Each structure stands twice: as C-alpha cells, then as structure tokens.
Amino acid sequence: MTTLRVKDELLLQVEKPARYIGNEVNSVKKDLSKIDIRFAFCFPDVYEVGMSHLGMQILYYYLNERKDTYCERVFAPWLDMEQKMREHNIPLFALESQEDIKNFDFLGFTLQYEMCYTNVINLIDLAGIPIWSKDRGEEDPIICAGGPCAYNPEPLAHFIDFFYIGEGEASLGKVLDIYKVHKQEGGSRRAFLEKLLDVEGIYVPCFYDVYYNEDGTINRFVPNHPKAKTKIKKQIVKDLDSTYYPTHAIMPWIQTVHDRVVLEVFRGCIRGCRFCHAGFVYRPVREKSKDVLMKQASLLLENTGYEEISLASLSTSDYSQLEKFSEELLEVCRESKVNISLPSLRIDEFSLDLMGKVQEIRKSSLTFAPEAGTQRLRNVINKGITEEDIISGSRRAFEGGWDRVKLYFMIGLPTETEQDIEGISDLANKIVDTFYAIPKENRAKTVKVVVSSSCFVPKPFTPFQWEPQNTYQEFMDKQYFLKSKIKRKQIQYNYHDAIVSALEGMIARGDRKVGDVLYAAWKAGCKFDGWSELFEFSKWKKAFKETGIDPAFYASRRRAYDEILPWDHISVGVTKDFLKREHERAMKEEVTPNCRQFCENCGAKRFRGGICYES
Amino acid sequence: MKARLKFTKMGPMKFIGHLDLQRLFQRCIRRSHLPIEYSKGFNPHQYLYFALPLPLGATSEGEYLDMTLTDELEPEEIKNSLNAYLPEGINIQEVYILSDEMAVGMAAVDAAEYKIFIDKKTVPLHFMDAVNNFFNQSEILAEKQGKKGIKEVNIKEMIHEYTLDENDEQWIITLLLATGSKTNLKPETVIQQIYRDNNLEYKDCRVHIHRINIYSRKNDLFLPLSDIS
Numbered sequence: 001m002t003t004l005r006v007k008d009e010l011l012l013q014v015e016k017p018a019r020y021i022g023n024e025v026n027s028v029k030k031d032l033s034k035i036d037i038r039f040a041f042c043f044p045d046v047y048e049v050g051m052s053h054l055g056m057q058i059l060y061y062y063l064n065e066r067k068d069t070y071c072e073r074v075f076a077p078w079l080d081m082e083q084k085m086r087e088h089n090i091p092l093f094a095l096e097s098q099e100d101i102k103n104f105d106f107l108g109f110t111l112q113y114e115m116c117y118t119n120v121i122n123l124i125d126l127a128g129i130p131i132w133s134k135d136r137g138e139e140d141p142i143i144c145a146g147g148p149c150a151y152n153p154e155p156l157a158h159f160i161d162f163f164y165i166g167e168g169e170a171s172l173g174k175v176l177d178i179y180k181v182h183k184q185e186g187g188s189r190r191a192f193l194e195k196l197l198d199v200e201g202i203y204v205p206c207f208y209d210v211y212y213n214e215d216g217t218i219n220r221f222v223p224n225h226p227k228a229k230t231k232i233k234k235q236i237v238k239d240l241d242s243t244y245y246p247t248h249a250i251m252p253w254i255q256t257v258h259d260r261v262v263l264e265v266f267r268g269c270i271r272g273c274r275f276c277h278a279g280f281v282y283r284p285v286r287e288k289s290k291d292v293l294m295k296q297a298s299l300l301l302e303n304t305g306y307e308e309i310s311l312a313s314l315s316t317s318d319y320s321q322l323e324k325f326s327e328e329l330l331e332v333c334r335e336s337k338v339n340i341s342l343p344s345l346r347i348d349e350f351s352l353d354l355m356g357k358v359q360e361i362r363k364s365s366l367t368f369a370p371e372a373g374t375q376r377l378r379n380v381i382n383k384g385i386t387e388e389d390i391i392s393g394s395r396r397a398f399e400g401g402w403d404r405v406k407l408y409f410m411i412g413l414p415t416e417t418e419q420d421i422e423g424i425s426d427l428a429n430k431i432v433d434t435f436y437a438i439p440k441e442n443r444a445k446t447v448k449v450v451v452s453s454s455c456f457v458p459k460p461f462t463p464f465q466w467e468p469q470n471t472y473q474e475f476m477d478k479q480y481f482l483k484s485k486i487k488r489k490q491i492q493y494n495y496h497d498a499i500v501s502a503l504e505g506m507i508a509r510g511d512r513k514v515g516d517v518l519y520a521a522w523k524a525g526c527k528f529d530g531w532s533e534l535f536e537f538s539k540w541k542k543a544f545k546e547t548g549i550d551p552a553f554y555a556s557r558r559r560a561y562d563e564i565l566p567w568d569h570i571s572v573g574v575t576k577d578f579l580k581r582e583h584e585r586a587m588k589e590e591v592t593p594n595c596r597q598f599c600e601n602c603g604a605k606r607f608r609g610g611i612c613y614e615s
Numbered sequence: 616m617k618a619r620l621k622f623t624k625m626g627p628m629k630f631i632g633h634l635d636l637q638r639l640f641q642r643c644i645r646r647s648h649l650p651i652e653y654s655k656g657f658n659p660h661q662y663l664y665f666a667l668p669l670p671l672g673a674t675s676e677g678e679y680l681d682m683t684l685t686d687e688l689e690p691e692e693i694k695n696s697l698n699a700y701l702p703e704g705i706n707i708q709e710v711y712i713l714s715d716e717m718a719v720g721m722a723a724v725d726a727a728e729y730k731i732f733i734d735k736k737t738v739p740l741h742f743m744d745a746v747n748n749f750f751n752q753s754e755i756l757a758e759k760q761g762k763k764g765i766k767e768v769n770i771k772e773m774i775h776e777y778t779l780d781e782n783d784e785q786w787i788i789t790l791l792l793a794t795g796s797k798t799n800l801k802p803e804t805v806i807q808q809i810y811r812d813n814n815l816e817y818k819d820c821r822v823h824i825h826r827i828n829i830y831s832r833k834n835d836l837f838l839p840l841s842d843i844s
Contacts (some may be wrong), residue, residue, distance in 0.1 A: 004627055012672045012820035017630040025643070025702050251642060254635050305642030305700075337659045 004100040006090060014080040018253035019047035022095030025251040026303065028064045028071070029096065036068040036180050038104040040094050040141070044111075044119035045530070047075045052258035054312060055110060055147065058120040059168045061246035069176060072096040073250075074107075074142065076119050076528070077600065084127065092127040100223035102128045104141045105179065109160070111149035114507040115500060115530035117156060120145070124159065131519070133161050133206065138189055142179075146172075151234075151281050152460040152567040155518060157205035161193060165570055166203045166235030167267075169244050174199055175247070197227040201235035204228070210512055218511065218564040234281070234572045238609030240267065240288045242274055247299040249306075260308035260341065263293060263298045265325075269314035270595035270611060272602075274382045274586050275371070275410065277459035278314055280579075281572045284610035285318075285595060290325040297329060301338060309333065310341040317346040318596075321437075326354055336456040346385070347393035355402055366397045369408040372416075373423025379589045380415050380581075387427065394431045395438065403444035404467040405431055411478045412456040412470035414586065421478055424451060425485040432490045452494045453482065455501035459508050460567045461574060463582035466559040470504040471552070499537050500529065505555040514554065516547045575603035616687055617713035620680045620697070621841050624669060628704035633668035638706075640680065643700040649693065652683040664720030666829050666840060667794060668725060670803065672819065676708075677728075678829035679840045681719035681780070711844040715741040724795040725832035728774060729802045731788040735781075738815060742786060743779060750777045757808040759764045759800075770808075773800040779830060791830075791837065 043050030063071035070096035146164035268285035475498035520543035666679035689709035776791035810817035
C-alpha cells in the first residue's frame with residue numbers, strides 16, 4: 001500500500017481528505033525504476049473540479065501510454081490543507097506516488113480559466129520551486145502550460161518555461177522524445193529550451209523581447225534567438241478516429257462536478273458565434289465516426305462501471321450522424337441501465353424528442369442560450385437562433401411535460417442598448433405567456449423561467465478582440481436595470497459577479513506586464529479567485545496600486561485594427577483578416593452562415609482536415 | 616438470491632465516507648458483472664444494503680453488505696469477482712448466502728464491537744484509573760447528539776462490554792456498544808465523555824477507532840452478522 005505523504009492525523013483535520021490520497025480505481029501505478037521522465041500534470045483548482053476535466057483524463061492516459069514516462073496528477077489543495085502543508089513544511093506532492101513534485105522533470109499546467117492564474121503561481125510556490133522562470137536552476141523542473149487560455153500566453157510568460165499551443169495528443173510526445181535524449185546526454189535547461197525552438201507549436205517566452213510605446217501599447221515583439229519562430233502555430237489532431245482516446249477513466253473517490261463517462265463526439269464548432277473563444281480557437285470541426293463512438297462508449301462504460309454517459313462537444317446537435325448514433329447509444333444504454341446526459345443541444349423537434357427518450361421521469365429543466373435579448377443583438381453576435389425558435393421550442397417542451405426553462409444571456413455585448421437589455425425580460429415574459437396559452441390539461445400546473453446573465457468578456461482570437469469591455473460599474477447598473485424590469489413571480493433572475501468578470505477581461509487580453517499584477521495579487525493572498533466566497537477585490541486593488549498597472553487599459557479600451565496585440569505571435573489558424581471581416585459584419589448586424597452552409601475562408605483550412613474539406 | 620458480504624476497510628480507505636463508499640461499490644459491482652438485481656422503474660438502482668455506516672477516519676475488519684442477485688452463484692465466485700475490482704484496503708473476506716426470509720442490512724444490527732487506540736503520550740499517567748472509574752459508575756452520563764440538539768443521557772445500559780489493554784505505546788479500549796436503528800451509541804461519544812470527565816482535550820484525529828465486528832442479538836447472545844444467514 002502506498003504510504004501517504006501527509007500523516008493521517010493531519011488528513012483527519014481537513015475537509016474531504018480523500019482529495020489527497022490517490023490510489024483511485026483506474027489510476028496508473030508504475031515501477032519508478034523503469035521510468036525516464038516524471039511528469040506532474042497540474043490542474044490549478046481543487047480535486048473535484050480537476051477530476052471532471054476531460055482534457056486531463058485524456059492526457060493522463062496518453063502520457064502514461066509511454067513506457068518511459070510516469071504522468072501523475074496534482075490539484076490545488078484546499079485552504080485548510082494548504083495551511084497544514086505550509087505549517088508542517090510539506091511541499092506539493094503528486095497523488096500517485098505521493099512524492100514531492102519539485103524532484104520531477106516536468107510540471108504541466110492546464111489553463112482553463114483566467115481566474116486560476118494566481119493558483120498556478122501558488123502551486124509553483126507550494127512545490128518549493130522559484131516562481132519566476134528566470135530564477136529557476138538546473139535542479140528545478142521544467143514548467144510548461146497548455147489549454148485554451150494558453151492561446152494568449154503573455155500574462156504568465158514570466159512564470160512558465162514553455163507553452164504548448166494546441167491539442168496535447170498532437171505533438172506533446174515530440175517534446176518528451178527530445179527531453180529524454182537531452183537528459184541522457186546531459187545539458188543545461190537553457191540548452192533544452194533552445195532545442196524546443198525546432199518544434200512546431202512550442203512557445204518559449206524567454207527567447208522573445210517586448211518593447212512598448214509610451215502609451216503602453218506594444219511597439220515591437222521580437223525574437224532574441226536566431227532560431228525563435230515569429231509565428232507559433234497551433235497543433236491539432238486531424239483525424240479523431242485514429243487519435244488516442246482513453247478507454248479508462250480514473251474513478252474519483254468523492255463526488256465530482258461531472259461524475260460520469262464523458263464521450264467526446266467532435267472538436268470544433270461550425271457556428272461562429274462572435275463572442276465564443278472556443279468557437280474560433282478549436283477550428284476546424286473534426287468528427288468521430290459513429291462506430292468509433294459506439295466502441296469508445298462501450299469500452300468506457302465497461303471499464304468504469306459508471307451509470308451515466310455524457311456526450312461532449314460545443315454543439316452536439318451539429319453532429320452529422322446524431323440521429324443514427326443516438327438510436328444505437330440509447331439501445332446499449334437501456335440494456336445496461338445507463339443514463340445519457342445531453343448538454344449543448346439546440347432546441348428543435350429532434351432534440352426535444354431525444355431528451356424525452358433519455359429522461360423519461362423527471363422532465364424538469366430545459367436550457368436555451370439566446371445570449372441576447374433582441375434579434376438585432378443576436379445578429380451582432382451571430383447567434384443563429386431566432387425568437388421564433390425559442391418560443392416554439394418552449395411551447396413544444398411545455399406540451400411535452402417540462403415546467404422549467406433556463407435562459408442564458410450575456411450583458412455588455414458590443415453595441416448593446418437599453419432596449420436589448422429590456423428584450424431579455426420581454427423574452428422571458430413571452431415564454432411565460434406561451435406556457436399559459438396552452439390548455440391546462442395539456443401542461444404542468446406552474447412554470448418557472450430562470451434568467452441568468454453573465455458579463456461579456458472579450459477574448460483573444462474572436463471578432464470582438466478589439467472591443468472595449470464594460471466596466472464593472474456599467475455591468476452592475478445593467479444588472480440592476482434588468483432586475484427592475486423583471487416583475488413576474490414565475491421569472492427568477494440570477495446574475496454573475498461583475499468584478500470577477502472585469503478582472504477576467506483584463507487578464508484574458510493581458511500582456512507580460514499583467515504578470516506583475518498576478519504576482520502582486522498572489523503576494524497579497526489571492527487564490528481560488530474563481531470561487532466567489534474567496535474572492536477579495538481589495539487585494540487586487542492593492543496589486544494594481546503597487547504595480548501601477550491600470551486594469552482599464554486592458555479591459556475597457558478599444559483597440560485599433562493596426563495595434564500589435566499581445567497574442568499576435570500565436571497562430572490558431574483563423575486569420576486576423578477574417579476576424580476583422582467578422583467584426584465589421586457584426587457592426588453592420590450581418591449574419592455569417594455556418595461552416596457547413598458556406599466556407600468563409602477563415603483560415604482553418606490550412607490544417608487540411610475536418611469540415612473544411614468535407615464540403 | 617440474497618448474499619451477505621463481510622469486508623474490510625483498511626489503510627487510506629478510512630478517508631472515504633459512507634456515501635462515497637456506496638458509490639464505489641455500485642461501480643465495482645457493475646464492472647464485475649455480478650448479476651445484481653435492480654429496482655424497477657425509470658431510475659433503476661441496485662439492491663444493496665450496508666449494515667452500519669463507519670465514521671470517517673475509522674478502519675474496520677468487520678463491515679457488512681447485503682445484496683440481491685438474480686442468479687444463483689457460489690459464495691467464492693461472488694467474493695473473487697468483486698475483489699478483482701475493489702481498491703486496495705477494501706477486501707471481501709467472506710460471502711454468506713442468506714435465506715430469502717432474512718431481513719437485510721440495518722434490520723439485523725444490535726451491537727458493534729470496537730477497538731479504540733489511544734497514544735499514551737497524549738494522555739496522563741493515571742489514564743488507566745480514569746477509564747476504569749468511568750466504566751464502573753452505576754450511571755454513566757454522556758452528552759449525546761440527539762435530533763433536538765445535545766442532551767445528557769445515561770449510556771450505561773448501552774455499553775455491553777468494555778476491556779482495557781495496553782502495549783508499549785497505546786492504551787487499547789475494547790467496547791461492545793448497542794447500535795442499530797432503535798438505540799445507537801457511537802464510540803466517539805463514549806471516548807469524548809471519558810476525556811470530558813477528566814478535563815482532557817479531545818482531538819478525534821489522535822484517537823484511532825477500529826471496528827471489529829457487527830452483531831445481532833439472539834436469545835441474549837451476540838452473534839456476528841456472518842453467523843446469521
């Protein structure tokens with residue numbers, strides 16, 4: 001039995017000690033004497049959140065397929081545990097071997113959300129490793145990062161030795177191959193980072209210098225090493241059918257956010273909603289075939305014993321073989337008493353029918369994401385959904401027995417007016433009216449419409465990357481205004497913390513100087529900033545004051561098309577020209593057709609795969 | 616058919632709570648393809664009954680789980696197929712076939728036996744006397760968490776047996792306590808009261824509780840659940 005790194009007595013004094021013991025069913029155990037590379041896969045949030053993340057489960061097994069590598073998991077310890085670890089000088093350790101990660105070869109962070117960046121810094125510190133990459137010595141691990149937020153690596157550029165741009169399964173293996181030879185032959189960490197300059201998709205920040213104009217914008221971004229590429233190209237897998245996908249999942253000890261089999265149906269999205277980061281950076285769409293999906297589903301269910309399977313993609317209704325696939329999957333699941341969960345469906349006749357089949361008892365809640373309250377604004381953001389779609393979808397759902405509708409909106413979208421915000425409450429009212437227009441005997445007794453609004457955060461590589469974000473005062477005024485418009489008791493209004501969204505906006509489009517704010521905020525005690533009960537704005541304010549950095553410069557400033565953006569050296573396939581075109585169209589309230597209807601030449605064709613070549 | 620499984624919960628498995636343990640078993644049973652019976656209806660669940668939840672932090676060599684199977688299986692077959700999928704520390708020791716009329720789970724439980732390990736360094740030298748005096752009272756009053764808050768009750772009748780042993784490092788108190796759906800005395804309640812009566816600071820992380828077995832009462836005899844089948 002593995003000896004635990006933390007003594008029982010301490011573990012019994014913290015909440016949910018099972019977070020820290022490892023040894024779960026399906027976790028990987030390896031003989032350390034046969035391992036060349038030790039990799040700590042770090043998820044900068046708690047166990048329950050990290051264990052629900054599909055990317056981590058994929059890369060964990062992908063890396064452990066290699067005989068020469070042992071990939072172990074690291075999550076952020078909760079506050080009580082961190083306190084015990086610091087009191088008793090216990091550095092951050094990996095779950096599998098329970099050994100300190102400061103002795104590993106690599107720490108790899110996955111960046112899912114900007115508000116976990118202070119946790120990234122905290123974890124490096126907790127491991128006993130110098131926080132700034134320039135301070136790390138030959139004995140320290142190489143620290144790398146990837147994931148969706150790594151497409152703008154600049155805010156963390158001073159802390160991370162190299163970034164991996166793109167999908168890990170595509171070529172993370174090359175990095176490990178190079179490292180293995182490098183380790184055998186011996187050589188400095190700088191020499192290793194230099195070798196990485198030959199690898200596509202790898203960004204090593206220390207080989208680039210940034211020069212600024214007096215107004216704070218970027219003047220030049222230049223390589224300081226002859227081999228450093230001017231553009232770092234996103235790496236993707238082209239054929240999902242033949243790409244590695246795990247047949248196991250680590251069974252968490254405690255209830256996690258998504259405690260079920262997750263089956264990835266396809267990557268990318270054909271829709272092109274102009275606010276959506278994922279919709280642009282994950283292009284082009286690449287589907288798995290139905291037979292491969294069925295095979296993966298059965299293997300995963302067999303090897304986990306889960307009683308539920310969830311279909312993951314950005315928009316599952318767009319899967320071209322959904323009808324045939326769902327039929328077959330339903331058959332298998334009925335037989336083995338497995339529930340199917342279907343997030344991200346568009347609400348049409350087929351989807352409602354399918355949802356009816358998969359959850360025959362509790363037809364509780366139905367979710368729509370109109371995102372904006374008026375058709376005008378929905379055209380601006382290219383959300384291809386009409387009021388008619390929403391109303392008729394709700395009517396059919398109510399007739400089918402549902403009695404709850406959840407509606408997701410964003411406030412602060414570009415060109416938004418008071419009418420657009422009022423449109424949100426109008427739409428909610430119309431849905432309530434639709435319910436009461438149905439004869440009593442054909443519907444439930446009462447209805448509840450839940451309206452949620454989040455605050456719009458402009459993201460890099462979207463057509464709105466040049467747009468100013470609302471200030472948190474503006475967000476709060478709008479939330480208050482909408483609240484005052486919602487009067488019926490059937491409608492419930494929930495809204496997001498505007499201050500957190502404003503900070504997220506600053507970091508999302510930040511440059512290297514934002515790294516200083518992150519460091520100062522961490523010094524002031526910030527961590528778990530995405531957890532509203534722990535978020536303390538006063539500490540961030542202190543960090544702004546100390547560093548002299550104005551968050552408004554990053555969040556609420558309009559950028560000119562010709563300004564050098566901090567992420568211009570990264571290429572996600574989609575071109576800046578296309579984004580400009582989309583931005584101009586947005587301002588003209590023009591809709592762009594989806595990738596299956598018409599190819600707009602966004603640039604993703606360069607990958608020579610997926611939907612770009614099907615049509 | 617109905618089967619009763621006796622299993623252990625040792626080592627780091629003590630950090631897994633009762634609900635999480637249930638989920639763990641449900642999934643291991645699915646993986647092992649044991650022909651377990653499911654409830655009818657839209658949301659089928661396995662027929663699975665745990666005798667008595669173990670507190671977080673305690674270990675055990677005598678846990679019980681009853682299940683209903685749709686096919687006739689040999690006890691050894693049930694044991695082996697489940698052990699192949701259970702994590703280290705949780706191990707099916709023995710499987711007993713129950714007669715169809717047998718009540719399952721909590722219904723049969725009347726008492727549980729515990730060993731409490733106390734580090735000698737954390738208590739004063741006169742601890743032995745204190746423990747003996749505590750149990751020799753004609754009436755043993757303890758603060759017990761009831762449905763309506765904490766109240767003081769006489770637990771004397773609920774302590775069927777106690778012994779005190781020692782090794783070089785530890786005091787070991789063995790307790791046979793009334794437990795089950797009617798009356799229920801937790802070992803923590805007893806130990807906490809000993810500490811309280813002697814003005815000692817009680818820290819549950821320093822006192823290790825280990826369950827030995829769970830019993831059913833038949834004609835004034837306490838029989839392990841394994842003997843009732």
